[in-house]
Amino acid sequence: MVDFNDTAEEAAFRAEVREFLETEYEPLRAGIRKEARTSDGFELTPTRRTWFRTLSDRGWVAPAWPEEYGGAGLPVKQQFIFNEETAERRALRPGGIAIGMVGPTIITIGTEDQRADHLPGILSGEVVWCQGYSEPGAGSDLASLETRAVKDGDDYIVNGQKIWTSGAHRADWMILLARTDPDAPKHKGITYFMLDMHAPGVQVQPLVNMADTHEFNEVFFEDVRIPAKNVLGEENRGWYGAVTTLDFERSSIGSAVGMRQNVEALIDFAKSSDQSALGRRESLRNELADRYIEAQGAMMMSYRIITMQDQGLIPNYEASMSKLYSMELNQRVATTSMHVLGLHGQIRGGDDRAAKYGRYNYGYMRSVANTIEGGTSEIQRNIIATRGLGLPRA
Ligand SMILES: Cc1cc2nc3c(=O)[nH]c(=O)nc-3n(C[C@H](O)[C@H](O)[C@H](O)COP(=O)(O)OP(=O)(O)OC[C@H]3O[C@@H](n4cnc5c(N)ncnc54)[C@H](O)[C@@H]3O)c2cc1C
Numbered sequence: 001m002v003d004f005n006d007t008a009e010e011a012a013f014r015a016e017v018r019e020f021l022e023t024e025y026e027p028l029r030a031g032i033r034k035e036a037r038t039s040d041g042f043e044l045t046p047t048r049r050t051w052f053r054t055l056s057d058r059g060w061v062a063p064a065w066p067e068e069y070g071g072a073g074l075p076v077k078q079q080f081i082f083n084e085e086t087a088e089r090r091a092l093r094p095g096g097i098a099i100g101m102v103g104p105t106i107i108t109i110g111t112e113d114q115r116a117d118h119l120p121g122i123l124s125g126e127v128v129w130c131q132g133y134s135e136p137g138a139g140s141d142l143a144s145l146e147t148r149a150v151k152d153g154d155d156y157i158v159n160g161q162k163i164w165t166s167g168a169h170r171a172d173w174m175i176l177l178a179r180t181d182p183d184a185p186k187h188k189g190i191t192y193f194m195l196d197m198h199a200p201g202v203q204v205q206p207l208v209n210m211a212d213t214h215e216f217n218e219v220f221f222e223d224v225r226i227p228a229k230n231v232l233g234e235e236n237r238g239w240y241g242a243v244t245t246l247d248f249e250r251s252s253i254g255s256a257v258g259m260r261q262n263v264e265a266l267i268d269f270a271k272s273s274d275q276s277a278l279g280r281r282e283s284l285r286n287e288l289a290d291r292y293i294e295a296q297g298a299m300m301m302s303y304r305i306i307t308m309q310d311q312g313l314i315p316n317y318e319a320s321m322s323k324l325y326s327m328e329l330n331q332r333v334a335t336t337s338m339h340v341l342g343l344h345g346q347i348r349g350g351d352d353r354a355a356k357y358g359r360y361n362y363g364y365m366r367s368v369a370n371t372i373e374g375g376t377s378e379i380q381r382n383i384i385a386t387r388g389l390g391l392p393r394a
Contacts, residue, residue, distance in 0.1 A: 317388030
């Protein structure tokens with residue numbers, strides 16, 4: 001059963017987070033926003049760095065990590081409250097793959113030396129990571145990846161290519177999956193590495209998306225040496241480590257809150273006095289009502305996942321339901337925003353109005369990727385059909 005109520009302790013924690021955001025984040029908000037206009041979101045700009053340090057002093061950069069590794073060791077419900085409150089305030093959350101996925105993986109399957117080497121840089125935000133899983137011929141069917149790593153003394157020599165690698169152009173390190181035993185069944189010949197992106201033979205080529213932003217890249221490896229001490233877990237058992245990493249994806253409460261806020265902003269726009277004709281259009285009124293209901297539905301799915309995690313259960317097809325629903329909803333919200341804004345929805349840059357409307361134009365085009373990144377909608381439906389509904393595989 002979904003538990004919506006805070007205990008007394010959780011309510012006190014929620015108040016503490018709110019007060020912290022009020023006193024510590026609000027003075028930085030304008031600076032963070034200003035810097036965001038000229039950076040690409042992967043960069044640790046000066047005000048972002050200040051915010052990271054403030055969070056770090058409180059142990060809240062990585063609320064989910066155990067205290068012994070620099071986290072706050074918060075129980076699942078308190079992590080959720082922290083995420084929910086920061087999303088409600090539209091405060092910058094130090095998340096990304098380093099905090100959310102790489103750190104927890106190193107904590108779980110890494111050695112003490114690997115933890116000591118890598119966790120401090122992740123916590124300070126100074127060391128940026130990217131995820132090298134997908135290849136031109138291996139996306140949904142990731143286990144058919146072909147990048148090769150061959151043992152050579154104390155090193156492995158890597159050759160091959162990754163694609164769609166978000167933030168590789170800013171990254172210092174990559175979590176990399178490469179094939180070490182080409183003769184083994186495909187899930188069993190893969191090893192999980194930590195790769196220094198500054199090593200000789202690593203080449204990053206930008207891919208600019210249809211929203212005209214440079215977010216992801218192609219990464220090529222030519223005789224790149226990785227010391228054996230940078231293997232995560234055991235040789236040829238990398239598939240299981242990679243699955244552990246993907247398990248660390250949490251409920252998408254941040255995106256559910258963000259979608260509800262976007263719908264509310266569109267409703268305010270349609271109600272505003274100079275747009276009152278818009279607010280009277282029946283089709284638009286109905287469309288906004290639908291989006292509002294759906295955004296509440298996305299919130300409920302996030303609550304369900306967090307309740308399961310709080311009870312020690314591992315969400316499986318439930319996480320796929322939440323991902324599928326939220327991402328398809330985000331695309332519908334973006335389409336509705338174009339209906340509400342009309343011609344203003346085409347404004348992007350070079351105009352004072354771009355500051356007000358440009359994000360909708362960007363959001364509309366960026367949302368296309370939502371149903372591809374992190375596992376496509378078709379793959380989520382396959383999981384729900386087979387594991388959730390018990391339907392036979394094709
Ligand atoms: C914005 C963005 C950021 C990304 N960032 C990263 C990153 O940082 N690191 C990384 O490693 N990857 C990243 N990716 C890659 C992403 O994980 C893959 O694009 C995704 O897994 C799909 O793989 P693919 O593109 O090879 O498509 P394919 O797997 O080739 O799929 C093509 C089409 O076939 C469908 N399909 C495939 N198999 C099935 C099936 N069994 N049943 C039904 N339909 C099927 C798919 O749904 C899709 O419509 C990113 C992608 C995007 C869009």
